[in-house]
């Protein structure tokens with residue numbers, strides 16, 4: 078097959094000059110209306126769908142992907158709840174300080190962004206939910222953050 082050994086520029090010229098039926102819209106179009114791709118054998122071919130069809134396919138794909146991402150994010154939320162439910166048990170065992178009053182250094186720890194709630198709970202000997210609860214309170218009540226040394230000078 079001599080065709081196999083055409084030079085690449087020659088091959089591109091042949092492809093562009095050819096006529097091809099798009100597998101999506103079914104129209105016969107010039108090879109210039111199709112994107113050229115290199116197959117795994119290293120040879121150049123025209124893709125099966127014309128350029129305008131690929132734009133539509135791309136938009137549809139993006140739409141599917143977006144709804145997938147949204148559905149996935151929704152699923153993540155569920156996972157987060159399940160994850161918290163799992164951790165409340167592990168932190169219950171280590172929660173020896175649970176009824177003690179919160180101290181400034183403790184507050185400093187729970188306001189950190191580099192630790193997970195479970196890690197904080199284990200470090201402090203408090204339960205998962207006492208940590209999430211106090212974090213929520215800190216966000217609502219700036220005075221608690223002052224206790225933690227955050228926003229010093231606002232007193």
Ligand SMILES: [Zn+2]
Nearest residue numbers: 099102127130
């Ligand atoms: Zn088409």
